[in-house]
Amino acid sequence: MAPSTSSTCVMSVVAVLLLLFPVVPALSPSTQAVLAACKTFGGGSTYFDVQFCEEAIGSVAGGGASLDYRVFAGLAVGLLADNATSTEAKIDRLIRGGGGDVVKLTVGDDAALGWCLLSCRKLYGGIVESGPTCTAAVKAGKFGDATALLEKVAAAAKECEDGFRKGNVTSPLTAQDDDAYKLAKLGVALLRFA
Numbered sequence: 485m486a487p488s489t490s491s492t493c494v495m496s497v498v499a500v501l502l503l504l505f506p507v508v509p510a511l512s513p514s515t516q517a518v519l520a521a522c523k524t525f526g527g528g529s530t531y532f533d534v535q536f537c538e539e540a541i542g543s544v545a546g547g548g549a550s551l552d553y554r555v556f557a558g559l560a561v562g563l564l565a566d567n568a569t570s571t572e573a574k575i576d577r578l579i580r581g582g583g584g585d586v587v588k589l590t591v592g593d594d595a596a597l598g599w600c601l602l603s604c605r606k607l608y609g610g611i612v613e614s615g616p617t618c619t620a621a622v623k624a625g626k627f628g629d630a631t632a633l634l635e636k637v638a639a640a641a642k643e644c645e646d647g648f649r650k651g652n653v654t655s656p657l658t659a660q661d662d663d664a665y666k667l668a669k670l671g672v673a674l675l676r677f678a
């Protein structure tokens with residue numbers, strides 16, 4: 485019975501090897517770096533989760549990215565700037581009544597919505613304006629300055645969203661405000677390790 489024992493043995497070895505080295509695509513170095521960075525604080529953050537962090541940074545980190553908190557913070561700031569720019573354009577379209585979303589800035593609910601949008605337009609104008617300053621601060625290693633700017637961005641995004649709630653109008657910017665808030669907080673979290 486020796487041969488069968490040994491073939492059983494070989495099969496177990498193969499099984500163990502398969503367990504140790506599962507046949508799944510290996511994570512690329514950059515995916516591993518992003519995951520490592522996001523796991524560092526993502527799970528413990530009350531503002532965003534690991535998945536948000538992974539998707540955000542993973543979408544912009546290059547193939548060869550290695551774990552560098554300063555680089556990742558810069559990526560978050562860049563993503564935030566792109567986000568804010570597109571949100572600004574969306575608000576402009578809403579205010580002008582383009583794109584099928586008609587807003588009349590005159591009567592009733594539409595007036596309240598109009599005022600909220602104008603207030604948000606101002607807030608996002610400030611966010612977009614702070615983008616280059618924030619990027620420069622990260623590059624120069626002035627993490628305190630960058631963090632202060634990002635906290636302002638988070639507060640502005642929250643103020644925009646709160647405006648709709650106070651005005652009793654449905655926010656057309658909930659997703660955008662949420663992304664801007666979380667990206668700003670993600671930048672702050674990354675800078676803490678930079």
Ligand SMILES: *[C@@H]1O[C@H](CO)[C@@H](O)[C@H](O)[C@H]1NC(C)=O
Nearest residue numbers: 539540563566567570663667
């Ligand atoms: C804004 O950020 C979110 C979260 O990272 C992302 O899913 C979305 O694609 C971004 N949008 C733009 C226009 O950059």
Ligand SMILES: *[C@@H]1O[C@H](CO)[C@@H](O)[C@H](O)[C@H]1NC(C)=O
Nearest residue numbers: 593596648649650651652653
């Ligand atoms: C908003 O709606 C609530 C409940 O419908 C009402 O009590 C409140 O007075 C409203 N606030 C404004 C600012 O219209």
